[in-house]
Amino acid sequence: MASDRRGNPEHRGRVTVSECPVHRGEQCAPRHRVTTWPVDGGRVKDRCTCTCGRRFPVTADGAAEHLVDPIDPGGAVEVPPGRGATWTMAADLPPDAGSPIASPGVVPVETPVLHVATEPVGAVTREIKALVKHMVRVMHRAPGVGLAANQVGVGLRLFVQVHKGAAPEAMVDPEIRASDGTWTYTEGCLSLVLDDAHAPVDRPRRVQVRARTVHGEVVEVTADGILARILQHEIDHLDGIEYVQRLVGEHHDRVYGLMADAGLDVDCVPPTPY
Ligand SMILES: [Zn+2]
Ligand SMILES: [Zn+2]
Numbered sequence: 001m002a003s004d005r006r007g008n009p010e011h012r013g014r015v016t017v018s019e020c021p022v023h024r025g026e027q028c029a030p031r032h033r034v035t036t037w038p039v040d041g042g043r044v045k046d047r048c049t050c051t052c053g054r055r056f057p058v059t060a061d062g063a064a065e066h067l068v069d070p071i072d073p074g075g076a077v078e079v080p081p082g083r084g085a086t087w088t089m090a091a092d093l094p095p096d097a098g099s100p101i102a103s104p105g106v107v108p109v110e111t112p113v114l115h116v117a118t119e120p121v122g123a124v125t126r127e128i129k130a131l132v133k134h135m136v137r138v139m140h141r142a143p144g145v146g147l148a149a150n151q152v153g154v155g156l157r158l159f160v161q162v163h164k165g166a167a168p169e170a171m172v173d174p175e176i177r178a179s180d181g182t183w184t185y186t187e188g189c190l191s192l193v194l195d196d197a198h199a200p201v202d203r204p205r206r207v208q209v210r211a212r213t214v215h216g217e218v219v220e221v222t223a224d225g226i227l228a229r230i231l232q233h234e235i236d237h238l239d240g241i242e243y244v245q246r247l248v249g250e251h252h253d254r255v256y257g258l259m260a261d262a263g264l265d266v267d268c269v270p271p272t273p274y
Contacts, residue, residue: 019059020050028052030064032166033222039215041075049166067178067208070220077218080173082122083156089127093134093153101262103190105138106151109242109259113150114191115268118157118238121172124214128158132170132214135160144190146230148237151191159234167221167231174211174235177220181205185229187243194258199251201243202274203232245272 020028030048037044046058102108121128131154139147139160146161158172183205188198208222209231223231233243244255252271259266 020048020052020054020056022050022052022054028054030058031224032227033058033064033066034167035066035070035220036213037073037077037218039077039217041077044072053165055165064222064224066220066222067180067206071177071210073218077212077216079123079212079216080120082120082173084121084125084128084172085123087121087125087127087131087154087156089130089134093131101191101193101264103138103142103144103193105141106147106190107153109189109192109244110264110268111153111191113153113155114237114240114242116155116240118148118150118155118240121156121158124172124212124216128156128172129214131156132158132160136169139190142190145226146234147190148234150237150240157238159238161227161230161234163227163230166227167223168211168213168219170214171209171211171219171221171231172214174209174231174238176232176235177208177210179204179207179232183225183229185226187229187233189233189243192242192244192259194262197244197255197258199244199247199255201246202248203229203246207231209235241272242269245269246274247271248273 022028028050031051032049035046047055048058048064049055098104099108107114135147135152138152146159148159149156158170160170181204182202184200184202186198187201206224207228208220210220212218247255256266
């Protein structure tokens with residue numbers, strides 16, 4: 001996407017636009033939307049990402065729709081209680097040892113922390129920021145497109161994702177507020193690296209997620225397509241759900257057969273279709 005900027009010199013330096021500056025609406029459509037409330041209650045930022053990848057400030061007629069009206073935190077952002085305030089890396093970050101069925105630094109299916117709901121983070125401390133850095137490194141090394149904290153052995157509610165131009169790289173205490181549509185897309189997981197374990201999963205096509213950034217801002221992200229898919233896969237992890245639990249029919253039978261052949265206890269991933 002960086003090459004777009006160089007290829008469109010007439011738009012260089014433009015800071016205030018109300019629609020996509022690349023194609024001006026011919027082939028472009030607003031796709032993702034991020035509303036950000038600053039910590040101190042200052043001006044709310046509202047931006048869209050176009051189908052072409054460019055971001056632009058939202059106006060009423062150029063905006064991707066919120067699925068439900070955003071909750072305005074109003075004034076200073078409140079930080080809920082959570083374990084983040086006292087959590088330390090030394091406490092439960094596992095060694096970087098690999099597992100034959102997981103990416104390096106990632107815990108495999110059957111690890112208890114993957115199969116229970118994670119705890120709220122609350123305050124984002126230096127230690128939490130260090131955890132985020134570690135997770136980003138592990139994600140890129142895999143390489144993967146998203147990674148939940150419990151996949152690195154830490155039972156806290158936060159994840160990282162690669163589309164940081166469209167949504168925050170790290171989302172803390174995320175919750176899905178609304179979803180719509182259905183889309184089938186093939187998923188895999190860094191905690192289950194078995195040949196042929198990728199399989200199509202039906203999920204909502206769009207989601208609206210509320211979370212905090214590592215800087216303490218509240219964000220509401222309305223995401224479509226692959227970004228929406230990543231957010232849902234990672235939030236499922238934070239709820240203790242592995243993508244295989246969403247599989248149905250022949251895909252369920254095939255992947256559960258592969259897991260059983262690999263010696264995994266499939267009772268830890270009970271089917272949980274929508
Ligand atoms: Zn565009
Ligand atoms: Zn996963």
